[in-house]
Amino acid sequence: MRTAIGVDLGGSHVTAGIIDEDGTIRAQHELDLTDLSFPAVIEALVAVIGKAQGDAGKSAAIGIGSPGNVEPHTGIVRYSPNLGWENAPLGPTLSERLGVPVLIANDARCATLGEYTFGTGAGTQDFVLLTLGTGIGAGIVAGGELLLGNRYGAGEIGHHQIRPTDGFVCGCGKIGCFEAQASGTGLIRHAFLLAPSFPRSKLLDVGRDNLGSKKIRKAAQAGDLHAIAAWKNYASDLALGIANVIAFVNPQRIALGGGVSSAGEFMLDAVRARVEELTTMVPRSTTEIVIATLGNDAGQVGAATMAFRRALTTRL
Numbered sequence: 001m002r003t004a005i006g007v008d009l010g011g012s013h014v015t016a017g018i019i020d021e022d023g024t025i026r027a028q029h030e031l032d033l034t035d036l037s038f039p040a041v042i043e044a045l046v047a048v049i050g051k052a053q054g055d056a057g058k059s060a061a062i063g064i065g066s067p068g069n070v071e072p073h074t075g076i077v078r079y080s081p082n083l084g085w086e087n088a089p090l091g092p093t094l095s096e097r098l099g100v101p102v103l104i105a106n107d108a109r110c111a112t113l114g115e116y117t118f119g120t121g122a123g124t125q126d127f128v129l130l131t132l133g134t135g136i137g138a139g140i141v142a143g144g145e146l147l148l149g150n151r152y153g154a155g156e157i158g159h160h161q162i163r164p165t166d167g168f169v170c171g172c173g174k175i176g177c178f179e180a181q182a183s184g185t186g187l188i189r190h191a192f193l194l195a196p197s198f199p200r201s202k203l204l205d206v207g208r209d210n211l212g213s214k215k216i217r218k219a220a221q222a223g224d225l226h227a228i229a230a231w232k233n234y235a236s237d238l239a240l241g242i243a244n245v246i247a248f249v250n251p252q253r254i255a256l257g258g259g260v261s262s263a264g265e266f267m268l269d270a271v272r273a274r275v276e277e278l279t280t281m282v283p284r285s286t287t288e289i290v291i292a293t294l295g296n297d298a299g300q301v302g303a304a305t306m307a308f309r310r311a312l313t314t315r316l
């Protein structure tokens with residue numbers, strides 16, 4: 001069986017997986033990123049891919065998922081607010097350093113390709129992945145095709161505005177983007193926004209730096225009234241965005257991944273009913289909402305799948 005190297009480049013670390021053609025991960029190498037400058041990230045990628053090549057061989061195909069707007073045909077990252085890059089020649093520079101071709105695409109599109117091929121998208125023709133982490137990464141498969149758009153911008157669901165007048169400021173500069181309201185960071189922001197209504201609450205005592213979305217969710221499950229209120233507002237915003245996605249593409253299945261999705265049924269129970277209420281012109285209950293199964297590995301698996309196919313495509 002063929003083996004490829006699938007790399008997930010994030011804002012805090014880079015992971016390279018050695019992945020079989022059936023989606024099995026044989027090994028993984030990870031490196032923390034402390035310097036996000038282009039030269040420093042190139043050195044980190046060369047180091048971690050070098051380790052992966054030690055397992056998979058020098059001739060293994062390499063695919064990389066990167067944050068930002070990425071042109072797969074040139075390998076250029078057009079802009080990436082997370083990395084602070086503009087027109088960064090990631091693909092050409094790495095291909096030259098490694099001496100082998102390297103394919104690059106947006107990280108969320110890679111994750112969608114992975115989840116569609118080997119996870120909860122398998123067997124469907126119309127599928128959406130929403131990764132709820134620090135931000136919201138997303139990708140759309142319609143009619144069996146991964147949508148790329150005119151300039152590789154299709155699937156930026158995280159940046160459609162759901163609260164343009166009263167929402168949180170998004171990393172992209174707009175107010176009330178889906179990502180600002182319904183990512184893991186969004187849940188924390190909902191908790192802070194509600195703090196004046198719960199003066200005796202201890203929920204936020206650990207300080208913003210130590211407050212993860214998981215802590216708020218677990219407190220909500222344990223009955224903390226402040227956490228329950230934050231969770232309800234969060235789930236309401238999440239359902240609003242999901243209902244919009246259904247109105248746009250009416251997928252057969254929407255998978256929720258990322259850190260917040262570890263809430264499992266607790267999350268699905270909170271959003272399904274509200275999504276139904278907000279679904280008007282699309283026949284109700286024609287989109288299943290499920291938890292993604294590949295977790296943090298979806299990006300690597302998708303990047304490797306792209307490398308096998310020599311293109312960012314759902315077609316074999």
Ligand SMILES: [Zn+2]
Pocket residue numbers: 158159160170171172173174177179180
């Ligand atoms: Zn935004």
